Amino acid sequence: MRILYTDVLVIGGGLAGLRAAVGARRRGHDVVILSLVPAKRSHSAAAQGGMQASLGNTAKGQGDNEDVHFEDTVRGSDWGCDQAVARLFVHAAPQAVRELAAWGVPWNRVRAGEREVVMDGRRVTLSERPEAHGLIAARDFGGTKKWRTCYVSDGTGHAMLYAVSDKAVAEGIPVHERMEAIALIHEGGRCHGAIVRNLVTGELVAYVAKATCIATGGFGRIYRVTSNAVINEGIGAAIALETGAACLGNMEAVQFHPTTIFPAGILVTEGCRGDGGLLKDAAGHRFMPDYEPEKKELASRDVVSRRMEEHIRAGHGVNSRFGEHLWLDITLLGAAHIDSRLREVKEICRHFLGIDPARDFIPVRPAQHYSMGGIRTDARGEAYGLAGLFACGEAACWDLHGFNRLGGNSVAETVVAGMIVGENIADFVESSAGELQVSTALVREFLAAEQAKLDTLLQGNGNESATEIRRRMQDIMTDKVGIFRRGDLLAEAVDELQALLQRSRRIGVATRRPGSNPELVAAYRVQKMLKLALCVAYGALQRTESRGAHYREDHPRRDDANWLKRTLASWSDPFQTLPTLAYEALDVRHMELPPGWRGYGARDAIEHPATALRAAEIAAIREAFGHAERFTVQQALMPYEHLVPVRFRGRNERLGDAS
Amino acid sequence: MTTDTPRQLTLRILRSSPSEGMAPHWQDFRVEEAEGMTLFIALNEVRDTLDPSLQFDFVCRAGICGSCGMLIDGRPGLACRSLTRDLGPLITLAPLPVFALIGDLSVDTGSWMRGTAERLETWIHSQAEPDLTAVETPMAPELAEAIYELDRCIECGCCVAGCGTQRMREDFVGAVGLNKIARFRLDPRDERSDADYYELIGDDAGVFGCMSLLGCHDVCPKGLPLQTQIAFLRRKMVAAGLK
Ligand SMILES: Cc1cc2nc3c(=O)[nH]c(=O)nc-3n(C[C@H](O)[C@H](O)[C@H](O)COP(=O)(O)OP(=O)(O)OC[C@H]3O[C@@H](n4cnc5c(N)ncnc54)[C@H](O)[C@@H]3O)c2cc1C
Ligand code: SF4
Ligand code: SF4
Ligand code: FES
Numbered sequence: 054m055r056i057l058y059t060d061v062l063v064i065g066g067g068l069a070g071l072r073a074a075v076g077a078r079r080r081g082h083d084v085v086i087l088s089l090v091p092a093k094r095s096h097s098a099a100a101q102g103g104m105q106a107s108l109g110n111t112a113k114g115q116g117d118n119e120d121v122h123f124e125d126t127v128r129g130s131d132w133g134c135d136q137a138v139a140r141l142f143v144h145a146a147p148q149a150v151r152e153l154a155a156w157g158v159p160w161n162r163v164r165a166g167e168r169e170v171v172m173d174g175r176r177v178t179l180s181e182r183p184e185a186h187g188l189i190a191a192r193d194f195g196g197t198k199k200w201r202t203c204y205v206s207d208g209t210g211h212a213m214l215y216a217v218s219d220k221a222v223a224e225g226i227p228v229h230e231r232m233e234a235i236a237l238i239h240e241g242g243r244c245h246g247a248i249v250r251n252l253v254t255g256e257l258v259a260y261v262a263k264a265t266c267i268a269t270g271g272f273g274r275i276y277r278v279t280s281n282a283v284i285n286e287g288i289g290a291a292i293a294l295e296t297g298a299a300c301l302g303n304m305e306a307v308q309f310h311p312t313t314i315f316p317a318g319i320l321v322t323e324g325c326r327g328d329g330g331l332l333k334d335a336a337g338h339r340f341m342p343d344y345e346p347e348k349k350e351l352a353s354r355d356v357v358s359r360r361m362e363e364h365i366r367a368g369h370g371v372n373s374r375f376g377e378h379l380w381l382d383i384t385l386l387g388a389a390h391i392d393s394r395l396r397e398v399k400e401i402c403r404h405f406l407g408i409d410p411a412r413d414f415i416p417v418r419p420a421q422h423y424s425m426g427g428i429r430t431d432a433r434g435e436a437y438g439l440a441g442l443f444a445c446g447e448a449a450c451w452d453l454h455g456f457n458r459l460g461g462n463s464v465a466e467t468v469v470a471g472m473i474v475g476e477n478i479a480d481f482v483e484s485s486a487g488e489l490q491v492s493t494a495l496v497r498e499f500l501a502a503e504q505a506k507l508d509t510l511l512q513g514n515g516n517e518s519a520t521e522i523r524r525r526m527q528d529i530m531t532d533k534v535g536i537f538r539r540g541d542l543l544a545e546a547v548d549e550l551q552a553l554l555q556r557s558r559r560i561g562v563a564t565r566r567p568g569s570n571p572e573l574v575a576a577y578r579v580q581k582m583l584k585l586a587l588c589v590a591y592g593a594l595q596r597t598e599s600r601g602a603h604y605r606e607d608h609p610r611r612d613d614a615n616w617l618k619r620t621l622a623s624w625s626d627p628f629q630t631l632p633t634l635a636y637e638a639l640d641v642r643h644m645e646l647p648p649g650w651r652g653y654g655a656r657d658a659i660e661h662p663a664t665a666l667r668a669a670e671i672a673a674i675r676e677a678f679g680h681a682e683r684f685t686v687q688q689a690l691m692p693y694e695h696l697v698p699v700r701f702r703g704r705n706e707r708l709g710d711a712s
Numbered sequence: 713m714t715t716d717t718p719r720q721l722t723l724r725i726l727r728s729s730p731s732e733g734m735a736p737h738w739q740d741f742r743v744e745e746a747e748g749m750t751l752f753i754a755l756n757e758v759r760d761t762l763d764p765s766l767q768f769d770f771v772c773r774a775g776i777c778g779s780c781g782m783l784i785d786g787r788p789g790l791a792c793r794s795l796t797r798d799l800g801p802l803i804t805l806a807p808l809p810v811f812a813l814i815g816d817l818s819v820d821t822g823s824w825m826r827g828t829a830e831r832l833e834t835w836i837h838s839q840a841e842p843d844l845t846a847v848e849t850p851m852a853p854e855l856a857e858a859i860y861e862l863d864r865c866i867e868c869g870c871c872v873a874g875c876g877t878q879r880m881r882e883d884f885v886g887a888v889g890l891n892k893i894a895r896f897r898l899d900p901r902d903e904r905s906d907a908d909y910y911e912l913i914g915d916d917a918g919v920f921g922c923m924s925l926l927g928c929h930d931v932c933p934k935g936l937p938l939q940t941q942i943a944f945l946r947r948k949m950v951a952a953g954l955k
């Protein structure tokens with residue numbers, strides 16, 4: 054029995070995990086990171102477009118600040134997010150981007166003077182201030198009032214991941230690569246680490262830690278058509294679910310990105326539209342203004358994706374041998390812009406489609422892209438139900454994004470959450486609650502249980518095929534739990550997934566070798582993925598309203614009166630075939646921004662009874678504070694500073710600030 | 713686009729499983745070509761339908777993460793973005809040389825690259841703790857773009873696998889390492905001097921080991937300017953060495 058001890062175990066070497074690890078390490082704790090792949094291959098590397106932070110350096114970003122970013126984020130979430138967390142996030146995002154600048158990220162910079170850009174299909178001239186020259190630039194992204202998305206050409210995630218990863222190397226933090234956490238060790242509501250499988254040798258190792266942090270990213274691969282990397286299978290979220298103690302929040306909130314190349318599903322960044330690209334149909338008509346006169350191509354992702362599918366249904370799609378799609382036209386941006394700001398897009402078009410986006414339209418259609426749901430934690434990043442377990446990044450649901458995440462808010466979230474949760478983990482480890490008190494008997498028990506499961510797959514007489522079950526699950530999710538959802542189809546999906554889950558208990562593995570064994574990996578993973586798929590499908594079936602990315606054709610209105618609440622899914626009995634759902638109310642009485650119209654999309658929400666009251670209260674507070682500083686007013690509306698770790702409490706300075 | 717019957721492709725793969733003591737041998741798999749098929753799609757089809765034990769590494773399948781470097785018809789390249797229509801009906805696939813073999817087409821580039829990062833200290837060396845709430849230090853827009861140009865390396869290892877020196881000298885830093893030094897050298901946020909860089913690469917395991925055969929430059933999937941960067945760095949290091 055091999056046991057490794059460490060203060061902090063971070064499961065996941067993407068942006069979130071790495072940043073949290075650096076934070077804990079800098080507080081003097083031993084940290085080990087686990088990753089399925091070398092850290093720099095994590096899916097964070099694929100983020101292209103950028104990171105939101107309200108620096109306000111560019112002409113179109115002037116006047117931006119935390120308040121504006123906050124409102125955009127809450128509206129984007131369709132009021133599903135935790136507003137205190139959104140506040141915490143918008144406050145720390147500028148610090149995160151500046152920290153990354155110091156760590157070497159070559160952010161694109163403002164060039165003073167006039168420059169031509171494309172906006173709303175026309176070339177216009179913008180003039181950048183001389184005093185902003187050389188400061189971090191920003192581009193436009195969907196669902197935002199200001200140009201706020203900081204970027205490095207269209208390799209933002211790559212540049213960020215390399216900087217943070219190299220920082221982790223500088224701090225001497227070991228990354229144990231090709232190591233997969235397959236179960237959490239826990240007892241009596243306290244997490245003690247994880248059982249980990251070496252993907253090369255097949256050996257099981259127990260990692261025992263004072264604090265464990267899951268930062269394993271999204272679970273897009275439960276869908277057939279997704280922009281996600283092939284390793285985004287959600288195993289981190291699944292092992293938290295399987296404890297029966299922790300729970301997953303809002304799993305039905307799944308984002309579909311408007312522009313993935315058809316049919317491969319490879320993403321082309323929202324920066325294409327942010328920089329002026331247009332969506333067109335079979336007739337070459339720019340259709341988004343017909344549906345969304347205000348924000349057009351730059352409404353939030355859920356809205357644009359739905360409008361695209363609606364337009365295809367109305368018979369305006371382009372026919373191809375793989376099915377229908379629409380066009381993304383960036384030819385109007387010109388070759389020079391594409392060569393400098395959209396290089397990855399150009400490479401992707403060349404290598405996967407054989408086209409030049411400076412001359413040809415790009416065939417696109419929405420695909421699964423982002424998991425708003427995940428391991429439910431409090432605003433400190435600590436999981437509900439399991440002390441000593443933390444989560445951050447896409448794997449977590451501290452609930453910044455509610456039912457729809459804004460583009461550029463995710464990589465920002467990864468580093469911000471890493472900064473904040475890293476500090477909170479260190480606090481925990483230093484507290485008496487962080488004491489390590491675990492018996493080797495318990496560890497042995499967990500190791501044996503996991504070994505037994507693998508042995509059953511390897512030596513049992515199962516005859517079901519993992520590949521086949523997995524393909525079926527992916528089809529069900531894409532066909533029945535997609536952009537447009539309907540009660541009858543969701544019910545079918547839930548039934549079929551339950552049957553698949555039962556079948557998955559009888560999977561047989563032909564390759565018996567103990568070491569590197571992709572067939573065995575596929576087998577144990579699909580058993581876990583099915584549970585996540587069921588959380589998504591069942592949560593979607595129960596939620597009889599439409600909010601953000603969750604759209605029910607049979608319940609098209611947002612229903613604040615009944616559904617202003619977060620779904621919590623748990624799985625206490627390993628033999629149950631459906632998650633247990635519970636709900637957690639979002640309290641209108643404490644919101645800084647009570648529910649209303651988003652500024653795009655539908656306007657027919659069913660109002661919560663407390664909304665009008667809260668709105669009046671807020672108006673009164675604003676009135677009472679008259680000309681007070683915006684910080685004072687904010688503080689009176691919804692205090693959040695207690696959630697900010699002390700070292701990140703300072704006020705963000707901006708160009709032209711009085712203070 | 714043709715409407716003829718699809719081609720039958722043969723993937724000739726160098727199989728091995730060091731942990732089981734299985735020596736390398738070639739094995740052929742036949743797949744039917746499909747429209748827009750990449751080696752990512754073809755290899756997954758082999759694994760899903762013909763041999764579930766086949767090992768290979770893909771992550772992003774979009775030419776972004778650098779996981780899938782392998783020898784494609786003898787030449788290092790990214791499998792995920794290689795379209796089968798650009799290749800003949802017989803495609804040979806072998807693991808990248810130099811890196812430790814895990815099995816079949818899977819090699820351990822991760823440990824190698826981590827070793828490079830530790831050895832060359834590929835991070836910003838700066839005494840000052842950044843003030844996170846203050847307005848950031850300005851940087852010329854052109855400079856930021858020039859740094860990004862070199863920052864685009866995805867550590868795929870293709871340059872290392874295509875380098876003659878590397879095969880003779882195990883400790884050679886490779887084009888990937890030299891490019892990283894060029895990247896940090898260009899970055900004013902890094903306070904290291906040429907004398908510091910000379911310590912890291914001013915010998916035959918570094919920039920003076922390179923024979924300028926440019927195998928690296930031709931195979932880099934990101935099209936990094938390795939040729940000019942290595943030549944430039946050599947001149948700078950010669951100068952630093954003379955001081
Ligand atoms: C194509 C694409 C483009 C995007 N572009 C943008 C953008 O422009 N702006 C933006 O804000 N967001 C963007 N996003 C979203 C954003 O990139 C991700 O949400 C974010 O990077 C996730 O980071 P993470 O650290 O949470 O997880 P990841 O980067 O996915 O890292 C997960 C880590 O966990 C490890 N891991 C997983 N499971 C296990 C396990 N069981 N055991 C051990 N280790 C494990 C993996 O090896 C990996 O290291 C994009 C997403 C995609 C798919
Ligand atoms: S320099 Fe080019 S070939 Fe070498 S590792 Fe980097 S991206 Fe790959
Ligand atoms: S120029 Fe030749 S010797 Fe030098 S790094 Fe490139 S391939 Fe190796
Ligand atoms: S799988 Fe990422 S580059 Fe090929």
